[in-house]
Amino acid sequence: xxxxxxxxxxxxxxxxxxxxxxxxxxxxxxxxxxxxxxxxxxxxxxxxxxxxxxxxxxxxxxxxxxxxxxxxxxxxxxxxxxxxxxxxxxxxxxxxxxxxxxxxxxxxxxxxxxxxxxxxxxxxxxxxxxxxxxxxxxxxxxxxxxxxxxxxxxxxxxxxxxxxxxxxxxxxxxxxxxxxxxxxxxxxxxxxxxxxxxxxxxxxxxxxxxxxxxxxxxxxxxxxxxxxxxxxxxxxxxxxxxxxxxxxxxxxxxxxxxxxxxxxxxxxxxxxx
Amino acid sequence: xxxxxxxxxxxxxxxxxxxxxxxxxxxxxxxxxxxxxxxxxxxxxxxxxxxxxxxxxxxxxxxxxxxxxxxxxxxxxxxxxxxxxxxxxxxxxxxxxxxxxxxxxxxxxxxxxxxxxxxxxxxxxxxxxxxxxxxxxxxxxxxxxxxxxxxxxxxxxxxxxxxxxxxxxxxxxxxxxxxxxxxxxxxxxxxxxxxxxxxxxxxxxxxxxxxxxxxxxxxxxxxxxxxxxxxxxxxxxxxxxxxxxxxxxxxxxxxxxxxxxxxxxxxxxxxxxxxxxxxxxxxxxxxxxxxxxxxxxxxxxxxxxxxxxxxxxxxxxxxxxxxxxxxxxxxxxxxxxxxxxxxxxxxxxxxxxxxxxxxxxxxxxxxxxxxxxxxxxxxxxxxxxxxxxxxxxxxxxxxxxxxxxxxxxxxxxxxxxxxxxxxxxxxxxxxxxxxxxxxxxxxxxxxxxxxxxxxxxxxxxxxxxxxxxxxxxxxxxxxxxxxxxxxxxxxxxxxxxxxxxxxxxxxxxxxxxxxxxxxxxxxxxxxxxxxxxxxxxxxxxxxxxxxxxxxxxxxxxxxxxxxx
Numbered sequence: 157x158x159x160x161x162x163x164x165x166x167x168x169x170x171x172x173x174x175x176x177x178x179x180x181x182x183x184x185x186x187x188x189x190x191x192x193x194x195x196x197x198x199x200x201x202x203x204x205x206x207x208x209x210x211x212x213x214x215x216x217x218x219x220x221x222x223x224x225x226x227x228x229x230x231x232x233x234x235x236x237x238x239x240x241x242x243x244x245x246x247x248x249x250x251x252x253x254x255x256x257x258x259x260x261x262x263x264x265x266x267x268x269x270x271x272x273x274x275x276x277x278x279x280x281x282x283x284x285x286x287x288x289x290x291x292x293x294x295x296x297x298x299x300x301x302x303x304x305x306x307x308x309x310x311x312x313x314x315x316x317x318x319x320x321x322x323x324x325x326x327x328x329x330x331x332x333x334x335x336x337x338x339x340x341x342x343x344x345x346x347x348x349x350x351x352x353x354x355x356x357x358x359x360x361x362x363x364x365x366x367x368x369x370x371x372x373x374x375x376x377x378x379x380x381x382x383x384x385x386x387x388x389x390x391x392x393x394x395x396x397x398x399x400x401x402x403x404x405x406x407x408x409x410x411x412x413x414x415x416x417x418x419x420x421x422x423x424x425x426x427x428x429x
Numbered sequence: 430x431x432x433x434x435x436x437x438x439x440x441x442x443x444x445x446x447x448x449x450x451x452x453x454x455x456x457x458x459x460x461x462x463x464x465x466x467x468x469x470x471x472x473x474x475x476x477x478x479x480x481x482x483x484x485x486x487x488x489x490x491x492x493x494x495x496x497x498x499x500x501x502x503x504x505x506x507x508x509x510x511x512x513x514x515x516x517x518x519x520x521x522x523x524x525x526x527x528x529x530x531x532x533x534x535x536x537x538x539x540x541x542x543x544x545x546x547x548x549x550x551x552x553x554x555x556x557x558x559x560x561x562x563x564x565x566x567x568x569x570x571x572x573x574x575x576x577x578x579x580x581x582x583x584x585x586x587x588x589x590x591x592x593x594x595x596x597x598x599x600x601x602x603x604x605x606x607x608x609x610x611x612x613x614x615x616x617x618x619x620x621x622x623x624x625x626x627x628x629x630x631x632x633x634x635x636x637x638x639x640x641x642x643x644x645x646x647x648x649x650x651x652x653x654x655x656x657x658x659x660x661x662x663x664x665x666x667x668x669x670x671x672x673x674x675x676x677x678x679x680x681x682x683x684x685x686x687x688x689x690x691x692x693x694x695x696x697x698x699x700x701x702x703x704x705x706x707x708x709x710x711x712x713x714x715x716x717x718x719x720x721x722x723x724x725x726x727x728x729x730x731x732x733x734x735x736x737x738x739x740x741x742x743x744x745x746x747x748x749x750x751x752x753x754x755x756x757x758x759x760x761x762x763x764x765x766x767x768x769x770x771x772x773x774x775x776x777x778x779x780x781x782x783x784x785x786x787x788x789x790x791x792x793x794x795x796x797x798x799x800x801x802x803x804x805x806x807x808x809x810x811x812x813x814x815x816x817x818x819x820x821x822x823x824x825x826x827x828x829x830x831x832x833x834x835x836x837x838x839x840x841x842x843x844x845x846x847x848x849x850x851x852x853x854x855x856x857x858x859x860x861x862x863x864x865x866x867x868x869x870x871x872x873x874x875x876x877x878x879x880x881x882x883x884x885x886x887x888x889x890x891x892x893x894x895x896x897x898x899x900x901x902x903x904x905x906x907x908x909x910x911x912x913x914x915x916x917x918x919x920x921x922x923x924x925x926x927x928x929x930x931x932x933x934x935x936x937x938x939x940x941x942x943x944x945x946x947x948x949x950x951x952x953x954x955x956x957x958x959x960x961x962x963x964x965x966x967x968x969x970x971x972x973x974x975x976x977x978x979x980x981x982x983x984x985x986x987x988x989x990x991x992x993x
Contacts, residue, residue: 297503
């Protein structure tokens with residue numbers, strides 16, 4: 157069952173639309189979906205006020221796919237708490253995409269904003285463009301970060317990717333900002349591009365792989381060895397990599413892999429091996 | 430003015446010895462009266478329901494700098510518990526440290542009408558009163574922290590009890606406080622230098638005084654000032670294994686100051702100071718020893734400080750204790766040294782059923798409540814939010830009223846804690862009458878609030894009606910029914926007006942703020958000495974320090990005739 161949402165106009169103020177959820181749409185008729193409540197700024201609206209809703213192949217047994225045809229960078233909490241089905245956004249998506257998601261797939265052809273996959277438990281989020289800060293991070297103040305699932309960002313991501321991550325996988329095709337894997341408890345983060353530094357601050361366990369440049373390693377990390385390759389989710393990534401252990405300030409035993417070829421500035425660590 | 434007739438309820442009014450009698454209660458002009466004309470009055474049919482005086486909470490952290498810092502520290506505590514605004518109520522957030530308005534509404538929904546905020550740093554008195562003003566639905570009061578107050582320490586060191594009493598009387602009026610609160614006496618002063626006191630007989634750095642002298646001194650002061658409540662003590666060594674001995678020492682040290690069988694000391698959140706054992710691994714319950722002492726001595730009152738298995742926020746003025754808690758939990762934390770007055774600490778904490786220590790703590794709280802024979806001297810609290818949020822009181826009520834409920838929880842807790850627990854050997858179950866005692870009557874009596882906690886003539890018309898029939902419901906078996914009934918009062922009446930109906934707020938009212946105004950004969954030469962010290966040591970000028978009466982939303986001063 158394919159449900160297409162076309163924005164009726166370009167949204168100027170934030171829209172809170174946690175009702176855009178395949179699990180929720182599955183039980184509802186087109187009329188009921190149209191009446192679902194959203195907030196546009198401080199105004200209560202229905203989904204049909206903002207989107208033109210069309211439904212194809214009305215086979216209720218099939219998994220629900222929601223296609224958002226248009227730019228929804230102001231629309232927040234798309235796919236929040238979804239557990240099954242698929243959402244495709246042809247354009248940019250707003251903040252809190254797939255928040256607390258429990259299953260299913262979200263694909264965005266454009267960019268995603270901050271808090272993508274925040275507190276997610278399972279499922280897959282794939283962003284073809286860039287993403288903002290706090291990817292897979294918990295709510296402000298909380299220590300309950302990403303508890304499973306996969307986030308793939310083909311472009312760049314901002315700061316604090318994978319904050320308090322407990323398990324799961326985050327792949328960033330481009331560069332990341334500062335503090336990638338901050339407070340990480342476990343899980344894996346792979347960055348194919350560069351990092352702006354402070355990687356793995358206060359991490360306790362888990363794995364961060366950075367194939368690009370990093371300005372420096374935190375002083376609370378210690379070099380362990382040089383490895384030719386590193387495994388990420390069963391796949392081999394060619395190195396060689398410097399392997400650091402930390403964050404020792406927290407008695408942590410996290411593994412931070414940083415490309416040797418791209419970081420001649422880290423050569424000084426080799427004398428401690 | 431509204432007149433009410435509450436008809437045919439089962440009335441539990443322990444202060445007047447009424448135990449589930451079917452009778453009518455009449456109120457007029459915010460007071461309980463003998464009779465009103467049925468024609469003019471609104472009639473509430475309470476048949477098949479329990480009628481009790483409005484609940485009184487002797488110890489709940491609901492306002493002030495520390496509570497507010499806790500709110501700022503914990504956005505994750507709030508975001509899953511949001512209350513939207515209604516035509517009658519304001520919006521807010523909840524969980525372990527609800528915003529002020531939500532605190533008021535939620536207490537009223539459970540039938541509580543009087544709250545005591547137990548820890549106010551005098552320097553933050555204005556802030557505390559601002560928040561109390563914004564806590565609707567309930568009457569309230571707050572206790573200034575005086576156990577580590579420099580002036581008090583100096584007076585007591587020099588054995589100047591009467592001068593100290595005059596000073597404390599000034600403090601009560603300056604901070605608009607209600608009782609003398611002592612937290613880890615001497616320990617907080619030592620904490621300013623990164624230390625703590627070991628026991629009651631350790632010397633406080635730079636003051637040459639011991640915690641015992643502070644407690645005894647302030648107990649004498651309390652008597653001289655004729656304060657309505659006793660001294661309210663959070664013991665030394667709180668939250669450390671083996672501290673039941675310190676708690677016993679604290680009770681013993683004022684034994685000879687008691688007279689006429691009246692209590693002279695209140696040991697608050699006693700569960701946290703009833704630990705036996707030499708370390709966390711050998712932790713055991715000291716409830717038996719403490720209750721034995723309390724059963725044999727009438728000068729002590731206690732409140733439980735029950736632990737609930739949930740995520741909560743611990744906050745006390747006991748900085749060194751909070752530091753230990755931070756080290757244990759590794760959580761984010763706040764610690765604060767409040768100039769010359771006190772300290773404070775905040776640590777988010779999760780009590781887990783499967784943790785040996787937490788499960789033992791859970792057991793200790795209930796053991797205390799069940800082993801202390803006299804329900805007039807132990808009160809139901811969680812030390813909100815330290816042991817758990819106040820919204821869990823109905824759970825505790827069901828545990829106390831039903832052995833089955835206790836056993837059910839016992840099965841879920843840590844094995845070793847279950848083996849050590851005294852609960853399986855205790856058959857006692859509270860009756861509704863005893864429940865009314867530990868949740869309202871006893872607390873009102875301990876606080877010296879003469880118009881609260883009972884339904885006699887002239888009492889404030891603060892009444893809670895719960896939808897449960899004591900003749901039909903066996904509380905020991907249908908404990909869930911009891912819990913649900915106490916969670917959402919059928920009616921809460923505040924000052925003669927119906928404010929809650931079926932667990933929903935139907936009218937928002939603002940309560941009074943009580944404060945004690947001791948009438949002392951001489952206030953001389955405090956001020957010149959004080960002004961000088963304020964200039965030297967405080968960040969606030971003396972003139973700006975006292976909270977004027979106009980600052981309070983609805984001020985209600987209680988004049989007491991002091992003996993100095």
